[in-house]
Amino acid sequence: MxxxxxxxxxxxxxxxxxxxxxxxxxxxxxxxxxxxxxxxxxxxxxxxxxxxxxxxxxxxxxxxxxxxxxxxxxxxxxxxxxxxxxxxxxxxxxxxxxxxxxxxxxxxxxxxxxxxxxxxxxxxxxxxxxxxxxxxxxxxxxxxxxxxxxxxxxxxxxxxxxxxxxxxxxxxxxxxxxxxxxxxxxxxxxxxxxxxxxxxxxxxxxxxxxxxxxxxxxxxxxxxxxxxxTGVGNCHVYVDVDADVDMALKILINAKAQRPSVCNAAETFLVHADIADAFVPKALAALKDVGVTVHGDERIRSYGADVEPATEDDFTVEYVSLDIAAAVVDSLDEAVAHIRRYGSAHTDAIVTRSQAAARRFVATVDSAAVAVNASTRFTDGGEFGFGAEIGISTQKLHAxxxxxxxxxxxxxxxxxxxxxxxx
Amino acid sequence: MxxxxxxxxxxxxxxxxxxxxxxxxxxxxxxxxxxxxxxxxxxxxxxxxxxxxxxxxxxxxxxxxxxxxxxxxxxxxxxxxxxxxxxxxxxxxxxxxxxxxxxxxxxxxxxxxxxxxxxxxxxxxxxxxxxxxxxxxxxxxxxxxxxxxxxxxxxxxxxxxxxxxxxxxxxxxxxxxxxxxxxxxxxxxxxxxxxxxxxxxxxxxxxxxxxxxxxxxxxxxxxxxxxxxTGVGNCHVYVDVDADVDMALKILINAKAQRPSVCNAAETFLVHADIADAFVPKALAALKDVGVTVHGDERIRSYGADVEPATEDDFTVEYVSLDIAAAVVDSLDEAVAHIRRYGSAHTDAIVTRSQAAARRFVATVDSAAVAVNASTRFTDGGEFGFGAEIGISTQKLHAxxxxxxxxxxxxxxxxxxxxxxxx
Structure with missing residues (x-):
């Protein structure tokens, strides 16, 4: 032929x-x-x-x-x-x-x-x-x-x-x-x-x-x-009640803004209600400094006039841009439920000093990678020492x-x- | 509701x-x-x-x-x-x-x-x-x-x-x-x-x-x-030119007739042309003794009057019954090509005394299991020591x-x- x-x-x-x-x-x-x-x-x-x-x-x-x-x-x-x-x-x-x-x-x-x-x-x-x-x-x-x-x-x-x-x-x-x-x-x-x-x-x-x-x-x-x-990453950073606030700020800014166009960048942060007063005002200021627009729920918006109102879509979408969704939760379990509902099972991080909180978060978040006191940006074949990477699987079968x-x-x-x- | x-x-x-x-x-x-x-x-x-x-x-x-x-x-x-x-x-x-x-x-x-x-x-x-x-x-x-x-x-x-x-x-x-x-x-x-x-x-x-x-x-x-x-098993036994004929007979009869209703039973045997005279007449007699009908190509039929003519379908089908397809091949590579074309990539066996033949068969047969001088019937979670089995995967991804x-x-x-x- x-x-x-x-x-x-x-x-x-x-x-x-x-x-x-x-x-x-x-x-x-x-x-x-x-x-x-x-x-x-x-x-x-x-x-x-x-x-x-x-x-x-x-x-x-x-x-x-x-x-x-x-x-x-x-x-x-x-x-x-x-x-x-x-x-x-x-x-x-x-x-x-x-x-x-x-x-x-x-x-x-x-x-x-x-x-x-x-x-x-x-x-x-x-x-x-x-x-x-x-x-x-x-x-x-x-x-x-x-x-x-x-x-x-x-x-x-x-x-x-x-x-x-x-x-x-x-x-x-x-x-x-x-x-x-x-x-x-x-x-x-x-x-x-x-x-x-x-x-x-x-x-x-x-x-x-x-x-x-x-x-x-x-x-x-x-x-x-x-x-x-492969690849769709709606990654979360959860700031637990027992978080070190400075560490949480450092991790949040890195996860969102160090390279916003990649799949392991953070797209939502969740904060425990009992640490919100200490964390959220500093987080909003730090995010603003690096040019990030925050789309928050009502409780987040109470901390800042320039926070955009978050819709369901904001919690679902992978922005891949200098935007981040945010919400206050009343417990670690509520954070995990939010991640299970809206996340893409790529990478989700907790910032906490508590062993018990870290253990529960790791056990109940059903994602390809779970980070404790580290930026979501480490989920990467190069960082893991693989030498090369063909992609990041977000499914459970095979890889x-x-x-x-x-x-x-x-x-x-x-x-x-x-x-x-x-x- | x-x-x-x-x-x-x-x-x-x-x-x-x-x-x-x-x-x-x-x-x-x-x-x-x-x-x-x-x-x-x-x-x-x-x-x-x-x-x-x-x-x-x-x-x-x-x-x-x-x-x-x-x-x-x-x-x-x-x-x-x-x-x-x-x-x-x-x-x-x-x-x-x-x-x-x-x-x-x-x-x-x-x-x-x-x-x-x-x-x-x-x-x-x-x-x-x-x-x-x-x-x-x-x-x-x-x-x-x-x-x-x-x-x-x-x-x-x-x-x-x-x-x-x-x-x-x-x-x-x-x-x-x-x-x-x-x-x-x-x-x-x-x-x-x-x-x-x-x-x-x-x-x-x-x-x-x-x-x-x-x-x-x-x-x-x-x-x-x-x-x-899972589960579809069109398994082959290839009798190499260097096979021990008695071992080949024992393995063929076991693979076909020990439990014909299961997926790891043999459905086709292939014989190297240079050992066909020594092997095929004995195989046809032994298969007849245990009630197996043979569906052979022309060269197999030259050894026995009661061999049914094999169609393409006979080489493709999983009989799960006391039937077996059979063909004479001119080389190990022709046997492998037959298995790649008609097989279901479940289990395929070679009977040979030759290390080189075993090595080439194992390397080139693209199936879930390859047996050397053993019955296909061993491909089983129980036999492998798993303690339990949910099925036998014939695909390459995950399991x-x-x-x-x-x-x-x-x-x-x-x-x-x-x-x-x-x-």
Missing amino acids: ERETMTEAEEFLAVARAAKDATTVLAPLPRAPKDAALHAIADALVAATGEIVTANAADVERARRNGTSESMIDRLRLDAGRVEKIAAAVRQVADLPDPIGEVVRGSTLPNGLELRQVRVPLGVIGIIYEGRPNVTVDAAVLCLKSGNAVLLRGSSSAHSSNTVLVRIMQEALEGTEVPAGAVQLVPGVTRESVKHLLRARGLVDVLIPRGGASLIKSVVEESAVPVIE RGPMGLPELTSTKWIYTGDGHVRL | ERETMTEAEEFLAVARAAKDATTVLAPLPRAPKDAALHAIADALVAATGEIVTANAADVERARRNGTSESMIDRLRLDAGRVEKIAAAVRQVADLPDPIGEVVRGSTLPNGLELRQVRVPLGVIGIIYEGRPNVTVDAAVLCLKSGNAVLLRGSSSAHSSNTVLVRIMQEALEGTEVPAGAVQLVPGVTRESVKHLLRARGLVDVLIPRGGASLIKSVVEESAVPVIE RGPMGLPELTSTKWIYTGDGHVRL
């Missing part, structure tokens, strides 16, 4: 099958050839810097014509320095330990069967992501390092950049033991083209959507392929919290006998 | 919310009160033997009127001895270690933050299962032991039994620290009533369908709730192979500092 005459669905099937075929060679590879392939990719990216920057300039120009915000354009833009950084990140992934082949459990059964559970690749991973071309390379090499083929579906805004980046990675793999087919760009730039991925059960083993809440929700609801939900290389694997049971049969 | 005026959808929401509410009390419970609750259930079941057997008799009578097969009726039937066995199994689960609270990983980060990843319950688990009332109790207590609430959706054929069993378990929980709402029967007996479960995202954390392939497929395709796929108590859990990251903020 000529490429020109293929429909988008046929093109998708062709690349998905190529990825699946690549897994038969890639999955059993030990570490050395995978690391060599990653270094080949890093070298090829640096060598092709001019071509990458030119392709990226077309994306940037189109984004500018479309009136895209400067902050979005900044995430989209590549220059020689950024290409060098992407290549350096690839070499860092090569330096990480290979999760594949790890013996997770093992024993000799009473009948003499030798049993072991060994870490293996998932197979083909589909990544649906935002307009950041560095993710194209980051995600691809994390998948390759963990023995997986990858289907990349980036934002249409980065399509020129992604097309060139994927071609350079494929060409770099030609000279290695990793099949070039293991890295694939999903054809098409329309929202419809994402649907091919969602229906590819049997060809794709897992989908990881990143980016906006509405995209993630639609993937989760429509996909026949198993999904790992929860920051996902590094081991979270991109499954396991296989192997048992060896000498003619063992069931009696 | 009066119960009589509720629609089935409203009734479903009421029980699902009751289960979710129960998790706030159940999830943080330590082992002792959970074990006490399991013993209370075991005692209550034995005490209510008469009532259980009477309710079950109504199911059996209805099944008989509907012309259900005797083997299905046998799986449905309860008598005093079987109730005692169910209660004994509950006490065994109480004796198993509690997976909750296990510290899976942990470290002190360079900045002094104390980080640990702790095993926690999944939350609310929905189980969709076949007409075996013992599963109602088995599944419920495995969920409770692992800190989860459970929504039980058994076969309509066991509805009278299941209704009584669930009521007895709920009543038994009334006197314990485990909330009675943690065990719920999904209202309704129609196929439509299953759909409420599939749509209950946010209320139900995971669905585990057991039973027939078509039910599992429809759950997987339609569910908005994450699913763990793969036999699922015991740890597979019914998630994890939570906890980090503790003394005012730590990101710099």
Whole structure:
């Protein structure tokens, strides 16, 4: 079949099958050839810097014509320095330990069967992501390092950049033991083209959507392929009656304002009623100093004239901006109930001197991460020492919290006998 | 709202919310009160033997009127001895270690933050299962032991039994620290009533369908709730050129005929061409002796007049009967390609004296379990030493192979500092 005459669905099937075929060679590879392939990719990216920057300039120009915000354009833009950084990140992934082949459990059964559970690749991973071309390379090499083929579906805004980046990675793999087919760009730039991925059960083993809440929700609801939900963070800081007020202020300001655009930034703070007089006026002043608008319930508003009234939406939304919702609660349990009701089960923090309060908060908050006397901003693969991160799972199945290389694997049971049969 | 005026959808929401509410009390419970609750259930079941057997008799009578097969009726039937066995199994689960609270990983980060990843319950688990009332109790207590609430959706054929069993378990929980709402029967007996479960995202954390392939497929395709796929087993025995023929015969007969109705029974055998003359005639005779019908490709049929011709369907189907498909292959890689194409990624076995062949088979067969010189029948939570099993996962996400108590859990990251903020 000529490429020109293929429909988008046929093109998708062709690349998905190529990825699946690549897994038969890639999955059993030990570490050395995978690391060599990653270094080949890093070298090829640096060598092709001019071509990458030119392709990226077309994306940037189109984004500018479309009136895209400067902050979005900044995430989209590549220059020689950024290409060098992407290549350096690839070499860092090569330096990480290979999760594949790890013996997770093992024993000799009473009948003499030798049993072991060994870490293996998932197979083909589909990544649906935002307009950041560095993710194209980051995600691809994390998948390759963990023995997986990858289907990349980036934002249409980065399509020129992604097309060139994927071609350079494929060409770099030609000279290695990793099949070039293991890295694939999903054809098409329309929202419809994402649907091919969602229906590819049997060809794709897992989908990881990143980016906006509405995209993630639609993937989760429509996909026949198993999904790992990532990234939406409506994180809370609860200031307990036994909190150290200065510590609470420091943590609240850091959690909200140190980098408000990320998923582990705080979006709501809750204060115990009995410490509200001591804490809230100072918190409102400190938040105002760093440019944060507070959306408070009636009790919070009684402490400050410039507090906006909070609606249900304010407690639900992930602002990702210099805004924060706030409420006074009468007990720790009321704080936990608020978090269970409005939170996104990403990261929630308590500030308290009380062991009993910390213990109860940790036990009853049902989130991927719970912080005690620390900023929510630490929920991060880099901070946790993973060396790399593909996203932060907010679901309970398979992986929860920051996902590094081991979270991109499954396991296989192997048992060896000498003619063992069931009696 | 009066119960009589509720629609089935409203009734479903009421029980699902009751289960979710129960998790706030159940999830943080330590082992002792959970074990006490399991013993209370075991005692209550034995005490209510008469009532259980009477309710079950109504199911059996209805099944008989509907012309259900005797083997299905046998799986449905309860008598005093079987109730005692169910209660004994509950006490065994109480004796198993509690997976909750296990510290899976942990470290002190360079900045002094104390980080640990702790095993926690999944939350609310929905189980969709076949007409075996013992599963109602088995599944419920495995969920409770692992800190989860459970929504039980058994076969309509066991509805009278299941209704009584669930009521007895709920009543038994009334006197314990485990909330009675943690065990719920999904209202309704129609196929439509299953759909409420599939749509209950946010209320139900995971669905585990057991039973027939078509039910599992429809759950997987339609569910908005994450699913763990279980149980379909199209298992293979590959007899390598370097096989010990007597060992291969013993393993093949055991894998096929020791208990043909289970998912880890073999459904196809593959033979290397260079050992076919030595192996196939003996295999056909031995299979005939135990009443197995062979469905072979042309090369297999050249060894026996009573071999049925195999179609594509024969290589795809899970017979769950005294039938087996068979084919001759020209290489180990051709055997692996056959298994990848037709298999269900449950369990596949190789019989060989060759280390190299075993190593290549294990590395390239992409199944939940791979057996070397052993029957496929060992893929089982009991055989693996798990003490109990909720099913056998044939998917790669979250759990793969036999699922015991740890597979019914998630994890939570906890980090503790003394005012730590990101710099």
